[in-house]
Amino acid sequence: MSQTDLISPARFLGQLPQHLPHVPRLLRGLYYTRITNRDKKLSLAWALELCTERFPTRPAVMDEQRTLSYAEFNAWANRLARVLQHDGVGHGSTVAVMLENRLEILAVLAALAKLGAVGALLNTTQRGNVLSHSLNLVKPSHCVVGEELHNAFCEVHSGVPSISAEHCHWLADSDTLRAPGEAPQGWRNLALLARQEADDNLAQSRQVRMKDACFFIYTSGTTGLPKASIMSHGKWIKAYGGFGYSGLGLTEQDVLYLTLPCYHNNAVTVCWSAALAGGAAIALRRKFSARAFWKDVQFFQATCFGYIGELCRYLLNQPPCPEERNNTLTCMIGNGLRPSIWSEFKERFGIQRITEFYASSEGNIGFTNVFNFDNTVGFTPxxxxxxxxxxxxxxxxxxxxxxxxxxxxxxxxxxxxxxxxxxxxxxxxxxxxxxxxxxxxxxxxxxxxxxxxxxxxxxxxxxxxxxxxLGDTFRWHGENVSTTEVENVLAAFPGIEEAVVYGVEVPGADGRCGMAALRLNAGQPLNCTGLASHLQEKLPSYAIPLFVRLLDEVETTGTFKYKKTDLKRQAYDPALVQGPVYVLLPDSEAYVVLQAEVYQAIQQGRQRV
Missing domain, CATH: 2.30.38.10 (Luciferase; Domain 3)
Structure with missing residues (x-):
């Protein structure tokens, strides 16, 4: 930490004059963050309907082909809500939502919020046992599944008894407002059914309370299987005040470019609440692309974007392009931007305001960089x-x-x-x-x-x-990696007796990549090709350990927890590790011994991992 990062009272007071014009909005935001009456009828649905009253003709959501005003988007959500209501979805119902990043997912979530129902936001990369576990964890009574994830759901549906066939709703992978498509046999076509419904606000919308659950957000657990955290409307409203009013201060003239997955709170709570607080538009993209980023910013005339630290790193690593010069971005909101690249990012891309924040899906605290200091997650009340x-x-x-x-x-x-x-x-x-x-x-x-x-x-x-x-989770490529899950997968490979997994830092990269210390069966050599193939088959790419070392014995505590402190300190430095260190380089099909020259290249940023 640099001493210049410390914030003295004098430095804090010196920053305040530039914020004086925004004091009324800051105070409004502080009001929302400090509400203690959890029976108060404030919710995501209330915020959307209020925004629609204030800015009915302004853009609410857009993608490459469509732009919907707040009046059009709110009416769409009302029609979807009525279809779901007729099918038995009501206050407190849990509905599994499986859609990729497209306007339909925001409309479905708005519809559920209007009914006081809970959207269980399934990670779109989950398959098989993990997906089945996530569904059964919350026991949804209904589901809304996009055509793009229909097969993934069908593979596990028989193992999810809480969702009967008559409560399965389908959405075509298209502009469903114009082309609702033809649903598979036995599925209800949500877009087609919505065409015949009324589009005025539902009475139920104003009855949703802050204490009611809004989303189930899945987080990585130390058991290796996801946990479902409860995002209440009260926590969403606190975000609406903290990020929307006090933090970013977007207006109806702004466009927030969103590439983060909508099954994360960063997207549906932080970015969406920030937009709704000021009547800004959300420009949604299916998946982040560093190469397309600046072209999209130019196309949407975006003034803000939602980020995680790794996304910023990808953008910095791209060669300069014409679209990034004199771009329209003025601010950004997200978390994980490290001090090592903070100034460089601001200067290269002309960003005036970085609203870095800290929060967790399950927690009760959030920090927001309200006063626009550098290298901080900000302030919390x-x-x-x-x-x-x-x-x-x-x-x-x-x-x-x-x-x-x-x-x-x-x-x-x-x-x-x-x-x-x-x-x-x-x-x-x-x-x-x-x-x-x-x-x-x-x-x-x-x-x-x-x-x-x-x-x-x-x-x-x-x-x-x-x-x-801390603990048994580290973060790599914007994803939480459970060490226990990776250890279990390693232990299932022939010849491995014990496996210890931990995160290690790589210069020039955000988060920590995976490293494994293995104890093999007596006389068993390391199968470098077979192990790489096994891990690539069983784990997502971000969870695969990039470095491996071998141990004669694995140290544990009195409660049989692995001692990882020394392993983390030694990391993958060949000079500190007894015996060879193996590395899985990009596009490689096998682990290879980490040579001194490759180690130096990694440390100097000349070799990526």
């Missing part, structure tokens, strides 16, 4: 503490009375957020998993704090800087 953490013991430090110790300003520590009426913890669908995320008796008897599992440092004036993730 929530009550939080950063406590000292023993990485070797994998536990917070406590004093003689058993209470935790707060870290000094600038010192990395574990971020905790107090659980209170003002900052409730909605948690997971599984109460046991929710309780496991809570620390009790932290600073006094009877208190309760949410364990974020992340290392942060306090840099002053209620601002923080992200340091790293």
């Amino acid at each position: 929530a009550t939080y503490a950063i406590v000292r953490y023993d990485l070797d013991r994998d536990a917070p430090l406590r004093d003689r009375k058993g209470f935790m110790l707060k870290a000094e300003k600038g010192e990395p520590g574990l971020l905790l957020s107090e659980i209170s009426k003002k900052w409730p913890f909605d948690g997971y669908t599984d109460p046991a998993k929710s309780e496991a995320a809570i620390f009790r008796n932290v600073f006094k008897k009877g208190d309760a704090w949410f364990n974020t599992g992340d290392l942060m440092r306090d840099i002053g004036c209620k601002h923080a800087q992200f340091v790293d993730r």
Whole structure:
């Protein structure tokens, strides 16, 4: 951390004058973030309908072929809601939603919000047992499935007893407003049925409360299988205030370019709420493309975009193109932009405002870079503490009375957020998993704090800087990787007795890539080609360990947890590791021994992994 990142009271006050014209909007945002009455009837549906009243003719959503005004989009959502209502979807119903990034997914989610139903946002890359697990975790009564994911759903439908055949709705992979297509036998054609429905607002929309669930968002778990976190309308409204009013400050003249997957909160909560707060449009793309990014920005005349840190890294690695010069972007919102590229990104692309934030799907705290400082996740009105953490013991430090110790300003520590009426913890669908995320008796008897599992440092004036993730998950290419899941896949390969997986840093890349330390059966050589093939078949590309080393013995703690501190420290440096280190280079079909010259090339950014 640079000393220039610290925010003193004088520096903070010096930043305030430029924000004075926006004070009324900042205060409005603060109001939404601090609402404690969870019976208050505020929701995503309320926000959409309010925005439609204010800006009926302004663009709401667009893609390469379509642009819909707020009045048109809201009417579409109302028609879809009535079809689902006639099929038994009501307040509290859970509906599985399986659609790729297209305007239909936003319309379906708006429709469900109007009914007070919960959209279970399935990761579109899930297949087989993982998809079946995710569906059965929330026991949906209905589903809405796009043509592009129809086969994936059908493969597991027989193992999901909560969804009967008559409650399966289908949407063609087309502009369903003009071409609803022909649904497969036994499926209800949601777009076709919606044509005959009324398009005025439903009475139910104004009855949805902040305490009601809005989405189920799936997060990576240490068991290797996803967990379903509850995104309530109350948390969505806090995002609406924090990101939309206080953070970005978009208006009806703005266009937010969105390539992040809509099964993530970054898209449907952060970016969508930021747009709805000011009447901005969402320009949606199916999948991020670094090569097409600036052409899309020019096409949509986008003024803002939603990001994760890895996306920014991809853009910086692209050679300059004509479209990036004098582009229309002025701001961006997202998380994971590292200090090492923050200034370079702003300067190359002419970005004036980076609304970096920190939040989690299941947590009760969020930081937002409201005051536009560099290299920070921003400010939070929530009550939080950063406590000292023993990485070797994998536990917070406590004093003689058993209470935790707060870290000094600038010192990395574990971020905790107090659980209170003002900052409730909605948690997971599984109460046991929710309780496991809570620390009790932290600073006094009877208190309760949410364990974020992340290392942060306090840099002053209620601002923080992200340091790293803890526990059995690391992040690579914008995805959470469960070490336990990867360890299980490795252990299933012939000849491997034990496997320890952890994340290691690679210069010039965001997050940590996977590395595995393996103990083989006695006399068993490492099958470099077979192992690579096995992992490529069983794991998504981002979860495959790029480095492998061999161990004679695997050290564990008294509770049989793997000791990873020394392994992480040694990483893949051949000078520190006893025995060979193997690497899986891009487009390679086998692990090869990491030679000193290749190691140096990786460290210098000349060799990608």
